[in-house]
Amino acid sequence: MIAEIGQFSLILALVFSTLLATLPLIGSLRGIDNLLLLAKPAARALFLLTLISYVCLTLSFLNNDFSVAYVANTSNSYLPLIYKISGVWGGHEGSLLLWTLILATWTMAVSFFSKGIPEIMVARVLSVMGMIGFGFLLFTLLTSNPFDRLFPVPLEGRDLNPLLQDVGLAIHPPMLYIGYVGFSVAFAFSVAAMISGRFDAAWARWSRPWTNIAWLFLTIGIALGSWWAYYELGWGGWWFWDPVENASFMPWLIGTALIHSLAATEKRGVFKAWTVLLSVFAFSLSLLGTFLVRSGVLTSVHAFATDPARGLFILIFLTIVVGGSLTLFAWRAPKIVSRVHFNVVSREMAILLNNIFLGILCFAVLIGTLYPLVIDALGMGKISVGPPYFDFIFMVIGIPLTAMIGVGTLIRWKNDRIDRISTPVMVAVALSLGIGFSSPLLMGHYSLGAGVGIATGLFVIVLNLANLMARTSKGKRLRGLKSTPRSFYGMVVAHIGIGVFIIGVTMTNTYSVEKDIRMIPRDIHNINGYEFSFQGVTTVKGPNYQAIQGHFDVTKEEKKLTTLRPEKRTYLVQQNPMTEAAIDAGFTRDLYVALGEPLEEAKAWAVRVYFKPFIRWIWLGALIMALGGGLAASDKRYRRTRQSTNTSSSTIDSTPLSAS
Amino acid sequence: MTPKRKQRLMLVGLLVAGVSMAVGLALTALNKNINLFFSPSQILAGEAPENTHFKIGGMVVTGSVKRNDTDSDLDVRFSLTDTAETVEVSYTGILPDLFREGQGIVATGSMKQGVFIADQVLAKHDETYMPPEVADALKAANEKKDGETN
Numbered sequence: 001m002i003a004e005i006g007q008f009s010l011i012l013a014l015v016f017s018t019l020l021a022t023l024p025l026i027g028s029l030r031g032i033d034n035l036l037l038l039a040k041p042a043a044r045a046l047f048l049l050t051l052i053s054y055v056c057l058t059l060s061f062l063n064n065d066f067s068v069a070y071v072a073n074t075s076n077s078y079l080p081l082i083y084k085i086s087g088v089w090g091g092h093e094g095s096l097l098l099w100t101l102i103l104a105t106w107t108m109a110v111s112f113f114s115k116g117i118p119e120i121m122v123a124r125v126l127s128v129m130g131m132i133g134f135g136f137l138l139f140t141l142l143t144s145n146p147f148d149r150l151f152p153v154p155l156e157g158r159d160l161n162p163l164l165q166d167v168g169l170a171i172h173p174p175m176l177y178i179g180y181v182g183f184s185v186a187f188a189f190s191v192a193a194m195i196s197g198r199f200d201a202a203w204a205r206w207s208r209p210w211t212n213i214a215w216l217f218l219t220i221g222i223a224l225g226s227w228w229a230y231y232e233l234g235w236g237g238w239w240f241w242d243p244v245e246n247a248s249f250m251p252w253l254i255g256t257a258l259i260h261s262l263a264a265t266e267k268r269g270v271f272k273a274w275t276v277l278l279s280v281f282a283f284s285l286s287l288l289g290t291f292l293v294r295s296g297v298l299t300s301v302h303a304f305a306t307d308p309a310r311g312l313f314i315l316i317f318l319t320i321v322v323g324g325s326l327t328l329f330a331w332r333a334p335k336i337v338s339r340v341h342f343n344v345v346s347r348e349m350a351i352l353l354n355n356i357f358l359g360i361l362c363f364a365v366l367i368g369t370l371y372p373l374v375i376d377a378l379g380m381g382k383i384s385v386g387p388p389y390f391d392f393i394f395m396v397i398g399i400p401l402t403a404m405i406g407v408g409t410l411i412r413w414k415n416d417r418i419d420r421i422s423t424p425v426m427v428a429v430a431l432s433l434g435i436g437f438s439s440p441l442l443m444g445h446y447s448l449g450a451g452v453g454i455a456t457g458l459f460v461i462v463l464n465l466a467n468l469m470a471r472t473s474k475g476k477r478l479r480g481l482k483s484t485p486r487s488f489y490g491m492v493v494a495h496i497g498i499g500v501f502i503i504g505v506t507m508t509n510t511y512s513v514e515k516d517i518r519m520i521p522r523d524i525h526n527i528n529g530y531e532f533s534f535q536g537v538t539t540v541k542g543p544n545y546q547a548i549q550g551h552f553d554v555t556k557e558e559k560k561l562t563t564l565r566p567e568k569r570t571y572l573v574q575q576n577p578m579t580e581a582a583i584d585a586g587f588t589r590d591l592y593v594a595l596g597e598p599l600e601e602a603k604a605w606a607v608r609v610y611f612k613p614f615i616r617w618i619w620l621g622a623l624i625m626a627l628g629g630g631l632a633a634s635d636k637r638y639r640r641t642r643q644s645t646n647t648s649s650s651t652i653d654s655t656p657l658s659a660s
Numbered sequence: 661m662t663p664k665r666k667q668r669l670m671l672v673g674l675l676v677a678g679v680s681m682a683v684g685l686a687l688t689a690l691n692k693n694i695n696l697f698f699s700p701s702q703i704l705a706g707e708a709p710e711n712t713h714f715k716i717g718g719m720v721v722t723g724s725v726k727r728n729d730t731d732s733d734l735d736v737r738f739s740l741t742d743t744a745e746t747v748e749v750s751y752t753g754i755l756p757d758l759f760r761e762g763q764g765i766v767a768t769g770s771m772k773q774g775v776f777i778a779d780q781v782l783a784k785h786d787e788t789y790m791p792p793e794v795a796d797a798l799k800a801a802n803e804k805k806d807g808e809t810n
Contacts, residue, residue: 234757341667356674360682367686382697382796384715389693393685516734516753577757596734596754599727606734606754 003068006056007147010097013049013104014137016042020107020130024123028195039123040111046133047108054101057146058088066157069150070094076159076573078544086170087160092310093146095173099290100136102174102181107133110185110210117206124192125185132184135317143310159573162545168228176221176248180286182214183255186262187283190276191325194332204266204275209633211262211279212490215255216629222248223622234579234594236514236610238618241390246369247289253362254282257355259629264351268413271348273329273336274355280325285362287318292369343415350408357401364393402456402502405495406463410470424466432458443511443613444528453506460499464492487635494628501621507614514611516596520604527611530591531555532564534607537595545571547580550595550605554584564593581608589613695768699797700745703771710771716749716778717766717794718742725761740765740776742794744801751778758783764794 020042027035057070061084066072074091075084089095107129114122140146163169189207193199225245230238239245258278265275291314342348368385375383406428410421436455440446471488472480513527521536535551547567554561564582571578581594589611596606697715698708708714718740725738734753738761739746749767759765759781769778 344670352671352674356678360678360685363679363682364686364689367690371690382715384695384697385690386693386695386713389689392689392693396685518734579757608754 002056002059002063003065003147003149006053006060007145009049009052009056010137010141010147013046013053013100014134014141016046016049017130017134017137020046021127021134022130024130025127025195028120028123028127036119036123039126042130043107043111043126046130047104050097050101050104050137054088054097057094057097058085060147061085061088064157066155067149067151067153068146069148070146072150072154072157074157074160076157076544078572079157079160079165080543082167082170083160083165087164089173090160090164093140093144095177096136096140096144097146098174099177099181100133100140102177103129103133103136103184106181106185110188114206121192121196121203121206124195125188128188128191129184132188132321135320139310139313139317143313156573159544159571162569162571162574162576162578163232165544165571166228166232168224169232172221172224172228174221175217175224179214179216179218179221179255180248180251180289182210182217183251183258183279183282183286185210185214186258186279187325190279191328194276194325194328197332197335199265199272199276199336201266201269204262205638207279208259208262208266209635209638211255211259212629212633215252215259216626216633218248218252218255219622219626219629222252223619223626226622227619230615231581231583234581234608236512236581236592236594236608236612238508238615241368241385241387243369244289244293246365247285247292250362250365250369251282251285251289253358253365254278254285257358257362258282260351260354264348268340268342268348270338270340270342271352271355272338273333276329276336278355280322280329284318284322284325287314287321290314291318342413345411345416345418347408347411347413347416350404350411353404354401354408357397357404361394361397361401364397365390368393398502399452399456402460402498405498406460409464409467409491409495424463424470428459428462428466431462432456440510447510450506450510453510454503457499457502457506460502461496464495464499468492485635485637487632487637490628490630490632490635492628493631494625497621497624497626497628499621500617500624504614504617504619504621508612508618511613512611512615515609517607517609518599518604519607525607525609527609529556530561530611532591532593532609534605537602537605540567542569544573545569545578548595548598550582550593550607552582552593554591562591564591566593566595568595585616587616590615697766699742699800700740700747701742701797701801703747703776704745708771713768713770715766715768716740716747716776717764717797718747719764719794719798720759720761721746722761740767742797742801747776748774749776749778751781753781755781756783764798766794 020039023035024037024039024042027033027038057068059065060068060071061075062081064071064075064077066075070091070093074094075087079087083090087094089098107126110122110125110129114125186207189203189210193203222245225248226238229240230236258275261271261275261278264270265272291311368389372383372385375381407421407425410424412420432455436453436458437451439454440448440450443450468481468484468488471484515525515527517525519525519534521534524531524533526532531554533553533555535553537548537550540547540549547569549565549567552564552566554564562584564584566582567580569578569580570576579594579596581592583593584591590613592608592610592612594608596608598605695713695715696708697717700716700718702708703716708716719742721739721741725736728735735750736752736755737748737750740749741747749769751767751769760783763783765781765783767776767778767782768780769776771777
């Protein structure tokens with residue numbers, strides 16, 4: 001019964017998305033106010049119906065209703081409660097429903113937080129989001145219905161993939177999806193602007209906080225995925241250039257470019273056409289990511305059960321979105337004019353360079369990800385692109401890009417002189433080169449690469465702090481810091497996050513020690529002064545698994561630090577062996593132990609013993625970046641209602657309606 | 661030239677330079693880092709060149725996995741088959757959780773004196789999952805066998 005309610009509200013949601021996609025848009029083009037005003041209620045109804053459907057699926061999980069095929073495939077009555085809730089998005093159908101729910105949530109959010117925006121613009125934005133919602137609801141209902149029944153009803157479910165039974169991964173997909181889908185708001189604003197033919201500062205200002213929030217969640221989502229891969233896959237890596245990781249990273253790169261070009265468009269009225277294109281690309285890349293993951297064209301740990309029909313549907317959808325918006329762009333592009341001039345030394349130029357560099361990075365990732373698929377499709381053999389390709393590109397482009405961040409934020413808009421900023425830049429160069437190239441001396445062996453990486457990271461941090469100080473240098477520092485807008489803090493904080501991230505990556509990649517060794521009980525292995533002493537294994541029992549647990553005492557300079565207990569689990573239903581690494585996390589280093597396989601009839605064990613310096617900084621950096629995005633989005637400038645804009649020249653005046 | 665034109669030209673110039681740099685970089689780096697995939701049949705037919713890095717895929721032959729237990733190194737040897745031909749693989753390190761006899765796996769490495777020296781062994785995280793490359797290789801080998809018997 002519950003499943004039928006879910007199914008029914010999903011169909012109703014499709015109906016409402018059709019209404020939302022058509023009526024307000026027609027109303028906005030024909031000047032029919034009644035149709036226009038349907039947008040907000042329709043958006044909220046769409047959200048409510050999708051939510052009901054989602055809740056119904058969750059209830060089916062909680063009730064162990066194995067007559068629902070999806071529940072039977074991804075759950076089990078012994079599954080702990082939290083994984084029954086997160087198991088809803090543990091497979092293809094459910095995660096698609098989550099995706100749709102998040103889209104509906106964004107749509108609803110736009111309908112509520114759009115006070116200062118003219119009604120006609122809101123209607124168009126919501127309509128565009130309704131179209132996207134329609135596409136995804138249709139996709140769900142036609143190819144991946146989570147409420148399909150199974151007959152005969154099995155007594156027990158096939159259980160959630162053990163890899164997904166983990167807290168980090170339970171929250172990774174929602175975060176990632178909030179980010180992915182969030183770019184649809186920026187996309188919808190751009191399409192709405194193209195429909196109206198008006199590209200002004202107001203449009204960019206409306207779009208900015210939404211883009212920032214989407215970006216923030218995408219950043220957290222990617223960081224969570226990386227963290228999960230680190231402790232759960234059991235090989236201690238934090239990024240594999242796996243095609244699916246790339247699929248989430250490409251929208252991030254373009255989204256980052258979009259945030260910057262939106263700033264330039266709002267403040268100075270430049271790069272309008274470019275900003276529109278970026279918002280189209282950011283969302284299209286999110287869709288491409290979905291296509292790559294869902295269609296099964298990729299070999300990846302993430303690949304779901306594959307179905308060509310699904311791939312075909314998303315491909316068609318992607319073509320319509322990209323084709324439609326680019327056609328609209330080609331039609332409207334002549335209307336987009338920037339009558340603004342800027343000099344070579346200016347913030348505009350810095351942002352342009354930032355966009356070019358980020359664009360190149362994204363393009364390189366795109367080639368590396370799609371090239372093997374193209375070669376395969378042409379029947380020219382099977383190839384794969386190795387991580388050294390990506391590492392190389394990111395080193396060559398990433399270091400100048402990062403160095404530019406430091407300088408770019410100091411430069412003023414429109415026209416600036418190099419000599420104005422040369423003093424802080426020279427001081428920062430001296431400081432970061434000095435510290436950067438001497439700090440590897442403290443480590444076991446000197447590495448020039450580590451010096452370059454640390455210096456680059458420090459350069460960004462130092463210059464951004466200097467920038468903050470420069471704003472407040474004239475006496476009254478405290479008051480100056482108070483009056484500094486949040487968006488400025490956001491910028492400084494996010495950029496510092498990049499510096500922290502780069503230092504983390506450099507240290508981890510240069511100074512990690514990874515040993516795969518054979519150990520028998522009482523064996524002691526020394527890595528960087530840490531003594532790992534193997535005490536043997538015991539058997540432990542979890543709620544839905546059995547495990548062999550190893551005991552490793554870790555001592556440093558005769559002082560016992562901790563006992564690490566890595567596990568080798570066997571889940572009762574799927575019978576997959578799973579490695580649970582044991583990690584002693586620290587600010588400057590992680591100690592990592594994982595059990596490999598038993599040797600000599602379990603008298604000895606193959607063991608991974610890793611020393612990972614500064615690896616926490618990688619995720620810490622990402623969190624700081626996300627914090628910066630949040631600060632920028634919360635700037636009160638965006639919450640100012642009833643901005644006097646010249647945009648509401650339509651038949652409807654924004655003032656009386658915005659209270660609704 | 662008006663300043664506006666100049667600016668526009670500069671922008672276009674930068675974009676063109678950026679994009680061509682990207683393509684150039686990407687293609688050079690790509691060429692160096694492409695791993696081709698070969699099945700055991702292709703390797704024995706001499707299609708895979710010596711001393712280059714490539715991927716091999718197939719099923720682990722049952723009973724072929726041999727660890728040198730007395731040695732403190734984690735050396736392991738096993739055979740990979742696409743049901744038509746078999747190649748011996750040597751690897752040092754810890755095998756992935758889902759590495760089992762009879763399971764389809766992919767390994768990266770190079771051929772030395774008739775043995776594939778692997779530096780990475782991948783088994784996917786699902787017992788029923790077969791890497792597409794391996795599935796195709798098995799299919800090709802089967803078709804070849806069928807062709808011979810007919």
